[in-house]
Amino acid sequence: PWEIFLMRSPRCKSLIMRDEITTNNLNKKMISAKYFGNPMMDFVDEKNEKLSNIISFHRLILIIGSRFPEAIKNLDMFLECLEHLNLSNELIILLPLSINANVLTIKSHLTKNGYLEKNNIQFMVGEDSVWKKKNKYILLGRSTFNQWANMACVGLSNAGTATEQLVGLGIPCVSLPGKGPQFNFDFAKRQSRLLGGAVAVSKGYKNLAKQVEFLLNSELDRESIGLRGSKRMGPEGGSQSLALIIATKLSQGS
Numbered sequence: 668p669w670e671i672f673l674m675r676s677p678r679c680k681s682l683i684m685r686d687e688i689t690t691n692n693l694n695k696k697m698i699s700a701k702y703f704g705n706p707m708m709d710f711v712d713e714k715n716e717k718l719s720n721i722i723s724f725h726r727l728i729l730i731i732g733s734r735f736p737e738a739i740k741n742l743d744m745f746l747e748c749l750e751h752l753n754l755s756n757e758l759i760i761l762l763p764l765s766i767n768a769n770v771l772t773i774k775s776h777l778t779k780n781g782y783l784e785k786n787n788i789q790f791m792v793g794e795d796s797v798w799k800k801k802n803k804y805i806l807l808g809r810s811t812f813n814q815w816a817n818m819a820c821v822g823l824s825n826a827g828t829a830t831e832q833l834v835g836l837g838i839p840c841v842s843l844p845g846k847g848p849q850f851n852f853d854f855a856k857r858q859s860r861l862l863g864g865a866v867a868v869s870k871g872y873k874n875l876a877k878q879v880e881f882l883l884n885s886e887l888d889r890e891s892i893g894l895r896g897s898k899r900m901g902p903e904g905g906s907q908s909l910a911l912i913i914a915t916k917l918s919q920g921s
Contacts, residue, residue: 705907724759728819751876763812834865834896865896
């Protein structure tokens with residue numbers, strides 16, 4: 668393949684991969700590749716001391732994607748799935764939003780799905796608003812992904828990079844592919860395979876609910892599946908290493 672040709676070309680001064688497994692596979696093919704950590708894992712491992720405010724709850728994080736209207740369709744699908752959950756404990760659902768998200772539209776869809784905004788309830792974990800329906804609380808927050816990622820037990824995620832970052836933190840995820848364009852079934856299957864099954868691809872609302880129930884109720888299985896993802900993604904620190912290598916190459920004129 669042309670990719671292999673380019674990697675072996677003398678014009679390729681350095682080949683640096685973001686994961687150790689790919690690096691080892693390339694080295695077995697006599698292609699000199701190096702690995703210094705995963706840049707995607709930098710800055711997403713914030714330790715939030717406020718986790719104690721919600722530690723007694725089951726905790727999900729919803730990643731709906733950033734492209735509208737696909738993100739809204741993903742939100743509606745996940746909210747429908749949550750209706751099929753059968754949990755004894757109350758559930759905290761963290762919903763981090765991008766800085767340019769249409770919050771009014773998202774709030775209108777929460778209302779449409781039976782959630783009510785509760786101005787008198789605060790969990791003090793950086794949320795902008797709290798929404799409630801029966802035993803489920805949805806916490807909205809802009810630019811809170813890095814802050815909330817480590818708070819979750821399980822991720823419901825129809826996204827690319829954010830999903831990989833979650834499983835890199837050892838948090839198993841479940842996806843429910845839509846029609847795209849960003850996140851469809853083919854993409855979800857490839858993502859699950861590359862992440863060692865740390866993301867389970869669901870085929871319907873009830874199937875997803877069962878997978879989420881299983882993960883929330885089994886800490887041992889969560890940890891086992893989460894280890895696959897963290898192993899595939901690797902540790903943080905790649906950004907600084909890459910910057911140093913590039914700076915060295917430039918200073919050497921190579």
